[in-house]
Amino acid sequence: MKEKILCLLKEAEGYISGEYMSQMLGVSRTAIWKTIKNIKLEGYVIESVTKKGYRLIKSPDTITPEEIQYHLATKTIGSKLMFFESVGSTNEEIKKLALQGENEGLVVIANQQVKGKGRRGRHWVSEPNTGIWLSLLLRPPINPNHASRITLVAGLAVCRAIRESTGQEVYIKWPNDIILNGKKICGILTEMSSELDYINYVVVGIGINVNIKTFPEEISNIATSLCIESKRLYKRADIVKGLLQHFEELYESYLETLDLSLFIDDYNQYCINVGREVKVINSEQTLVGQALNVTDTGELVIETNGQKEIIHAGEVSVRGIHGYV
């Protein structure tokens, strides 16, 4: 009912009467009035004028299913969307749901993570109401050894969505960070449950720093937000909507060819490492060289001492030679 009333308000040109809404939805005018009162409590500004009716003035920066699924142009990704005011972490939450048999496309999104985490269980700052903390559930019919490609698909989807809805010139730091002005504004944590040759599920956790205004001092030199860099606030639901749409499109392309060939040029264009000197660090050694490109199968090619080296995601950390990128 809340969703339907919001939909009517959004689509009305000018005022819409309580009488009309009560007829459309087959409920009493009192029910309409009560629901609108509740909707206002969520931060929507709704004007009501005697004899004219109601008019939506402003939607709040909410990431509820009503806001995100309104005109969402996807078939699968986000068709089921679960919103939590607060969770431990969206990846932990969606992994439980995956074990219970939920289908590909489920999205879990939260206003706050109290135990947000990055790779290897590192702490991830996720203040309430200021970021996009979401996880996607996928069940791709691919070899588990190729799952890292999905991280690259997600990276390009985030990059496209942020550029489109905010105009901010973000880049991808291969394989799984999104960078704005040399600092990280988004991390992607891909987790998988698999047998030797079969994926039970993949969970893609995406954390985007949208309207966060400050970071703890110890990470403020490598972390930033869209708001800090551009001095304005953004509607999170718009970015989420774009993200889900771009992700679905790219993921479908990926499953068609099982490689990144259909969009690798775009990926390389936005990959901040390409053309730069990078330091590649794994458990055994550190390589320094020039990043040439990312291949159709998701590997980073670097040139070092006149030799080309192929770097697989998941084996290394990549840094700029003088700093983070």
Place this chain on the structure above:
Amino acid sequence: MKEKILCLLKEAEGYISGEYMSQMLGVSRTAIWKTIKNIKLEGYVIESVTKKGYRLIKSPDTITPEEIQYHLATKTIGSKLMFFESVGSTNEEIKKLALQGENEGLVVIANQQVKGKGRRGRHWVSEPNTGIWLSLLLRPPINPNHASRITLVAGLAVCRAIRESTGQEVYIKWPNDIILNGKKICGILTEMSSELDYINYVVVGIGINVNIKTFPEEISNIATSLCIESKRLYKRADIVKGLLQHFEELYESYLETLDLSLFIDDYNQYCINVGREVKVINSEQTLVGQALNVTDTGELVIETNGQKEIIHAGEVSVRGIHGYV
């Protein structure tokens, strides 16, 4: 207390008095008597003679922690062991425990699985009290792409344990079945939860058909049990104990070198495919050739049309050219 009394009974030469046990354990003679009554209900045959005391005549075929951990010579594997009369599947059960933070070495074992499963969720027959249905929890510091090697470690451990405690000449069908007289008596289902470059946990599910007397007709041409092939019953706890011990030893060797080099000769000796014609089936093609050997890194090498091909576990099914092996 039950465990302690059983231990005293097993170690006694001849009879042991209730008086002595009550002093040793610091409990009343009534408590001793009551516990022995309960132990008998589990199938232990205990003779009691006035003025002499108690004597253990026969242990039942139980796989309770008391039976398995008695003189178990491992440091980690099985140091914590949880027994269930009946579970859905031991892998599902141990995965829940892994999410709750249980440590490497936990073993979950059950008398019955009501939803036992093989690879890709296929049904696995697991009748009550007749087989070994267990799962190991591991947290190896290795690259997720190398997890298939743990399946090979488990295969060799099962092979050694069965040969040692039953004398039956079982073989390994690369990568994850154990074969007796051309039929499957054991399957190994390795599942993993991972990030791109980091393993959260690996679960190794092992199902051994020990004392099962018949199989459904549709699988009786490919499945068998130790009992069917040798016309006798075996004590499951003895096999489990050997399995945990061999697994720990091989797993430690594996983690030392991160490859199978320290025991690959033994693996190849017991690998039924080596020296035979095999059919290798993956999603794209079928290769027919002679299996030459399994490498230090766990791949199967086959020769086909004069060319050597390297086959990775997890990408294929392997069959004999005329049937299952």
